[in-house]
Amino acid sequence: METLAKWKIRIKDLLDSTEYDIPVILRGWVKTRRGSKKFSFVEVNDGSTLHNIQVIADCNLPNYSDIEKLTAGCSIRVEGKLVKSPAKGQNVEVQADKISVYGWADPEKYPLQKKATSREFLRQIAHLRPRTKTFGAVFRVRNILACAVHKFFQDRGFVYVHTPIITSSDCEGGAEMFQVSTLDYDNPPVKDGIVDFSQDFFGKSAKLTVSGQLEGELFATALMDIYTFGPTFRAENSQTPRHLAEFWMVEPEMAFCDFEENIILAEDFLKYILNYVLENCEEDLLFLGKRNEVDVLKQLKKVVDSQFNKITYTEAVELLKNSGKSFEYPADWGKDLQTEHEKYLAEEKFHGPVVVTDFPKEIKAFYMRLNDDEKTMRAMDILLPGIGEIIGGSQREERLDFLQDRIKEMGFNEDDYWWYLDIRRFGTVPHAGFGVGFERVLQFVTGMSNIRDVIPFPRVPNNAEF
């Protein structure tokens, strides 16, 4: 079998090189060209780093008239010599012996310019925006963050489970879901006045998943510790810089695990992945911090070194009531915490991560474990300054009769959850888990203010382009 002796040389490696006067071949996209009839400076980037490499093309090159026409976006291949740069601005540069053009980019039509363009505009050309410095950095960091997620769990013996994307269970009853159907929308089969999904592809109504948690629990009660990491869908008409209709969620689920252990794991997890990007993406983070006018490095270090503050929901409500602050919606036991409340807790009161625990059962999902007071649940939210809720988790209700009661109370049909209840019928165990919004973590890490700018192709109401 043939193998490649060496994969492509990356510009990052050339810029880091301590060897000079060596022959090199590089490929990439032109960022800018300047020069005269005698020579040209061509700056080339291949996405491996923020920095461009400067290529010097002498007018003696046979295709110099072509080189003079190079503009931003053109793809080229350069053969030449890596040399120490005589001028300021870079340590090394490439003296070109040969430059060939893979593809031109008509400068009249190519929308990316040297000058800064707005994030709003770049969203309209999301197919080209990874070529910009900012988005190149964001997506390199995204990659490292995803690596960190896997590394954390794999190092602890967790099994990565691929839970289904198409589901027929309305997991939590709350969230709006996307219908998955092959029925003819202009002429659907109708029975008793409503669409007859028994004639649909799956023989029943099917949706895109809003969480892999229920399926995750099934695997945790077999493989002990598992996690899912995949796309998740919400058909809510949410139009905020913190919401997407399609986003990626990390959901660990642990058997023989109680509420306290769950919180400790969540805290360890956040600290680990934040530290991992700190150690592996410092340059990109430094750049993003400057661009976004947020000291992300400092912010990340602060969380990594912090002890998370813990407070019960009941204590939080008291604290908010006695804060002396006038909120638009005053805190009131039994009501969900408002964004303004969460901001106060994370940003003004504790200046750091806050874990809020033991919420009233009325405002949380049916599967959470009821506390002995029968009023609150073993639920927790982790809040970060500037981002808000980044993790939501709980110990799950493992007692069959409690869970059945809860399903009835919520007005759900027990038959729909027969398999979920089976887990409690056969060798039930205490178990717990949480969900992490991957893009929200990435927002915190990069300082990007809009969540649409940390996912390659954002899906939001009114937009599924590309």
Added chain:
RNA sequence: UCCGGUGUGGCGCAGUGGCAGCGCAAACGGCUGUUAACCGUUGGGUCGUAGGUUCGAAUCCUACCACCGGAGCCA
């Protein structure tokens, strides 16, 4: 879905009732071991869409659309 803001050349913006402008980008020319290069010249517009007020609308009014921000829902 509710509240607020914005929509003017490829991009960023000014113009708030009287000849549609500036910067960047682009084309052409010049100059330069340059580096957001620099200097000169040129081209580029149904002012978001539809209707209305007015002698006259980018500007005022109405509706709609899109985008941005805040709220709700949440991760």
